[in-house]
Amino acid sequence: xxxxxxSGSVGAEPDVLVEMNxxxxxxxxxxxxxxxxxxxxxxxxxxxxxxxxxxxxxxAAPPVVVTIDIDxxxxxxxxxxxxxxxxxxxxxxxxxxxxPDQPEVHLRPNKxxxxxxxxxxxxxxxxxxxxxxxxxGNEQFIK
Numbered sequence: 001x002x003x004x005x006x007s008g009s010v011g012a013e014p015d016v017l018v019e020m021n022x023x024x025x026x027x028x029x030x031x032x033x034x035x036x037x038x039x040x041x042x043x044x045x046x047x048x049x050x051x052x053x054x055x056x057x058x059x060a061a062p063p064v065v066v067t068i069d070i071d072x073x074x075x076x077x078x079x080x081x082x083x084x085x086x087x088x089x090x091x092x093x094x095x096x097x098x099x100p101d102q103p104e105v106h107l108r109p110n111k112x113x114x115x116x117x118x119x120x121x122x123x124x125x126x127x128x129x130x131x132x133x134x135x136x137g138n139e140q141f142i143k
Contacts, residue, residue, distance in 0.1 A: 063104050064101075065103060065106055066078070066079060066103050066104070066105045066106070067106045067108060067136070068089075069109075069110075070107070070109040070110060070113050070117055070118060071110050072110040072111075072112035072113050073113075076089050076121065078092055086120070086124070090124050093124055093125050094128045094129075097128050097129035098129075102130065102132050103132070104132045105133045106136040107125075107133060108136045
């Protein structure tokens with residue numbers, strides 16, 4: 001039989017363990033994690049809005065609508081009337097922007113027109129102060 005006799009010195013102190021016991025630390029950390037998960041409020045995936053009750057009154061008059069058509073070759077039409085150049089369009093847009101109750105401007109580009117022409121009309125409208133501008137006829141671009 002074998003026996004561990006030690007280092008040979010009589011009355012020597014046993015070696016001190018340098019390793020730390022991490023089991024209690026892990027237990028405490030798990031308890032803190034569970035407490036944190038429990039105390040976090042449940043996130044709702046909805047937005048609460050205060051909506052007005054009842055029906056709104058009908059508008060006094062239907063809105064005035066101005067239609068700007070852009071043909072495939074870049075020709076611009078104002079309510080069906082062909083405009084001679086870009087300055088004529090900008091003159092009408094500035095007159096529209098100066099009205100106290102601006103009409104709605106509906107922009108209806110052709111499917112084949114270059115994007116540069118459409119972007120130019122939109123930029124002119126924004127620069128001149130037209131605030132009610134909308135794209136109409138977008139269903140033609142869906143494939």
